[in-house]
Amino acid sequence: MPDLIHFFAYGKLVNDDYFKSKGFEYISKISVTLSAYRLVFNKIPTAPDAPEGLGWSNIEPTPNNAGMMEGILYEMDESFLPKLDEYYQYPKEYARKIMKVNRHDFILVNAIVYIAQTGRTKPGLRPDKATMKILKGLRKLHSMLYFSRLMNTPTLD
Numbered sequence: 001m002p003d004l005i006h007f008f009a010y011g012k013l014v015n016d017d018y019f020k021s022k023g024f025e026y027i028s029k030i031s032v033t034l035s036a037y038r039l040v041f042n043k044i045p046t047a048p049d050a051p052e053g054l055g056w057s058n059i060e061p062t063p064n065n066a067g068m069m070e071g072i073l074y075e076m077d078e079s080f081l082p083k084l085d086e087y088y089q090y091p092k093e094y095a096r097k098i099m100k101v102n103r104h105d106f107i108l109v110n111a112i113v114y115i116a117q118t119g120r121t122k123p124g125l126r127p128d129k130a131t132m133k134i135l136k137g138l139r140k141l142h143s144m145l146y147f148s149r150l151m152n153t154p155t156l157d
Helices: 016-021 078-087 129-136 144-151
Strands: 004-009 028-035 037-043 056-061 068-077 094-103 108-116
Touching (some): 028 108, 068 078
Parallel strands (some): 004 108
Antiparallel strands (some): 028 068
16 A cells, blocks of 8 residues: 555645646545635745746735635645655745644644745735636635635736
8 A cells, every 4th residue: 555645735736627737646635624824825936937926825824823724635645745845846945844634524634734935925925817717616625705715815917
């Protein structure tokens, strides 16, 4: 039996088509929540041609440790870990942490989570419409409240 990892996806990798287009495969997936964190678009892009003001997805603690964010927990073969590290440009751009996520049956699972490195974020950045179009396909995976808040995120273009 192969060694398996649990990976908490947020942002574009939650979209099945995008996930697979990046060469990833999963054994199973389930919607989960991460307490006291929120999705933000404050990650400074590494692409040299990125427009001014563009922000990539990241997560950050919520004020007062209140609230939660939604994402997908992928169960994957451990052989995909180097590919995840490459996608997130770990350790230069993102840190890799093990955090507890809540499945909807109230079971806590330790999952790999990528969070932007200190100094690689900037306030006031926004996602582009192309990113939001990918995220729009997540309607059935997230609660209506979370999804509608996500879709009301102001974009750069």
